[in-house]
Amino acid sequence: MLQEVRVGFLPELKDSRGEEILYEIRHALGIRSVNRIRTVKVYRFEGISAEAARFLAERLLCEDVFQEYRLNAPLVTDADRLVEVAYRPGVMNPEAGSLLKAAADLGIAGLRAADSSMEYAFYGGLGDEELELILRRLLVNETIQHVVTEKPKTLLLGGEPGRTEIIPIREMTDEELLGLSRDRLFLNLEEMRLIQQHFRELGRDPTDAEVEVLAQTWSEHCVHKTFKARIIVDGVEKKPFLTRLREATARVARKDLVLSAFVDNSGVMAFYEGWALCGKVETHNAPSAIEPYGGAATGSGGVFRDIMGTGQGAKVIASTDIFCFAPPDTPAAAVPPGCLHPHYLLRRVVAGVRDYGNRMGIPTNNGSVHFHPDFRAKPTVIVGAYGLIPAAQAQKGWPVPGDAVVVVGGRTGRDGIHGATFSSAAMTDRTQSVNAQAVQIGHPIEEKRMADALLVARDEGLIRAITDCGAGGFASAVGEMGAETGARIYLDRAPVKYSGLAPWEILLSESQERMVAAVAPENLPRFFEICREHNVEATVLGEFTATGRFEAYYGDEKVLDLTMDFLHHGLPQRLLTCSYRDPAPQEDPDVPLPQDWEETCCRVLAHLNVCSKEPIVRVYDHGVQGTNALPPYGGVRGDGPNDAVVLTPLLGKPYGMIIAHGLNPVLNRIDPYWGGLWAATEAVANAVAVGANPEELVLIDNFIWPVPEGEFLAQLDRAVDACVDFSVALGLPFISGKDSLSSTYRGRGTVIHIPPVLCVSVFGRVPDVGKTVSADLKEPGSLLVLVGERREEEMGGSVYYDLHGALGKNIPRINLARLRETLGALHRAIGAGMVRACHDISEGGLLAALAEMCFGGELGAAIEIPAALRPDFFLFNETAGCFVVELEPEADPALLFAGLPCRVLGRTLAAPELRVLQSGRPLFAVPLERLRAAYCRPMKEVFGA
């Protein structure tokens, strides 16, 4: 029998979580019939007596200073509705392990299993439909949770191990091959036929494990078929995308700076005193679309493991998060079937990133959020991670035959099966029900203790090679590590969360928080000792061999026997053909000058792509590790945004690491080439605005594109060209990248192409953080200067046009040669201590940049617009690579920025207002407080801050 303990706040105390939910019910759902919510934690224990459960309640679960409990009885008896929400059986509850540990520490014997869940007590006359809506929209994600209607009889999951099946592929018709592929393998007919042919030649049929491993290894997610394909654009054959990017890197990468590019789980650049920095940026769109909390959390967890799996293991020192959603006030009816509402998605994705990063102790201090209605079918969730590693251990390691295959960290369950293949597929209205098992909740503490143990093992030189068990699980990790040698593993040795897993499921499971290390036999005892000391499970799964084969056994049964050659080279290079068509043939709109300038400025600042994201940033710990030297928001009131983050990864040393990024999905809709240049320019401009050296930066690309067919492929081709041209012109190498080419939604009768996203991330080093600047204005009376080349009429894709419901045509076309000179001059000025504050211009234009500088400094500004220019275009043009710079009153900008486009705007003011003049006459003046209120409102409404 199960023992149940219910714990809640004393009724006279404020139940903050209940109030938070009440706020959401009122604001997100508009339901007013609920007037109070109490939350009750429910704990269940199997295998112990009622007495033991009471002991646990008093010593562990309930603190009578503020709580009360009931044993095997309801705690709340007077509510109008009482609903319990629990994880579904089989979904790992991270708290269960702690309950077992604490019970053991308290001397409770016999406890076999434990679980916890939440009970919500609603007060007020809410109807069935309202309750249903609250549960569905806010409290229950049916992918992983359910409403408990009757008390479970047992918490133990069991089952006979599944068997290995033989797939009679040799005799299959094309139709049968496609049937096998659909919802399971996500390969096309040509690829399915190749597998068929291979097994016909071998004279046998494959096991389920073999076709699954092939599908996984050949998935777009893992092998990047499109980026490696030969491509013909408008009748002209061009080099594969990946080749172009790598050749550009080979051309510009400085040997003393770039230590590892494109070959490892992250790219590595040199830091100082024998240290190196590494960076990786990943997407987790598909999982986040169907379970945003778990999807975003495991996205963070995965990219952290990419850092931990670089070289012989790096320490994760920073995290970034970049999201694209539909507006949070999107009408429910506009959300396509099978998709979740953006308000819910935004809040839950933020919560997922928050909980994973904060618990791992990784500062999350750079990011952004973008909104466009066409993200309603699938959000874009980009998570980046950066690391610190001794340069001597920064090269990718390769196992030696005889090395043990060691799995470290969490146990293997049925979670995430088919994640790699699934993320390569387009979303459909069936995605949520068919692919539910592809997501899971993360366990950051499991990953944290694994990280702690691995760093000790690395420092003792015990790790030959290490990689993340990401998409594709053991199949991918072991298959890749052993690609040059061979590997043999025994699946029945893998520690599992519950029995009943089929061998192929163990092989393919994407259970989080696991890594695979190659450890020489003589190092195993010490490696295991370190793991034990950190409460980390580690198991020898098999060994790396010299056979050139990937073999897996379950007991005596051989379930997998493929040559590494067929696995990794059996897939022929694709040939893709496309032709370019102007995606946005419309012209620029005819926009009248604003009648009410104050109102227009407020609307620009309150635009979702401009407004303050501070309520999001505040829930991320950006100070942990004690390395932050420029916070995401700073200034007098802590509400002025900065362009990039500056870290001092080596405590007590002046060396700085700078991280920034850029993207603008709207521009790619109009012109993917100039949109791509804008994104890369924005990234680098953000970094240089705080003081980065434009000669010592490296880049990371992320292409998140609709399924690359026809015109979308041709657009992607242009975006890749933009990256290559940027890289060569600025002399900055890409050292890591990722493409996810499935941003297409196909529902019944609807096809939605999610806006193409090119996100460029950048990181670099500076020898002295003392020579970096923030964006907040420092002194009244300073000179304000606009630096950088722009053509004011290039307003296409701007927030200002969007306010007029227009997209426009002429987007900023950045002059790369001029940009390079501008960045160099700005860097020299900052390095010489001449710059008091600097802010890069992006969405919302000069006005938004200047307003943000004023917020930070609690200072005003007076600026003058040249007579010949349209004042609205002057204020709202969004050309990246332009900067607002605060200089000393007597500074000579013509000297500092000699030969470069540079214009004195005006002066800073002690009075908190923004004054704009043209031709010597006042155009308008706005109090800072009005602008600030508009700027802060949108996200405050979503997050209730």
Place this chain on the structure above:
Amino acid sequence: MRPPVMVLRTDGTNCDVETAYAFEAAGGAPRLVHVNQLRAGREKLTDYRVLVIPGGFSYGDDVHSGKILAVELTSFLREEIESFVAAGGLVLGICNGFQVLVRTGLLPFGEVGPIRATLMVNDSARFECRWVRLRVEESPCVFTRGAAGRVVTFQAAHGEGKFFTDPATLNKIERQGLVVFRYVDAAGRPTQQYPDNPNGSLGAIAGITDPTGRIMGLMPHPERNILPHHHPNWRRLRSSYPDGRFVFENAVAAARKS
């Protein structure tokens, strides 16, 4: 002499490295020690002068923040800790460490066992990371010796930091002068106003000591403001002495004497 400082870590501890650095910079000799090493007897508290429980999410903050570690310490190391304290050892709990100390009973009254106060979920129901102003109160606390009346800026980063207790206990804490830090507004007055008081703590209490003054716990992070580039607005400020340093310097000085 650099007094030995044990920075205790376990699954989910994540402010250990910078806390150790803060002690190192202040003249201590910190060592990171895993609780398993203590339990196995490979490390002994008696070899140290200061015990620090740093911030983080020990065991995921499951059940209550800091609870699982508190249960572990009181179940296995109760006597060792009691004799360490009796012998004049110093104990510091920051953020998650403060939560642990309260849940072992060491704070507020230095008795392992009964839980007299708690740190509840923030009034905002959210984890929040923001810089807060704190006033150092008159107290017997050795970590803040000579600093009473000073207003300092530390970063708070927590989801469960609302100091709470019953009226009688609060009264006793105040009467004995055990409050070490209070959240204050721009004018330096203790406040219940969000966000100056980021979590709704009773009496604006951010940190307390035990009656001996040798055990201190606080929610905000002094170790995040010990370097010239730590303050979020160091570029605007004239002062170059980082606000958090005195906590560690006092600890090292007191440990040298004891």
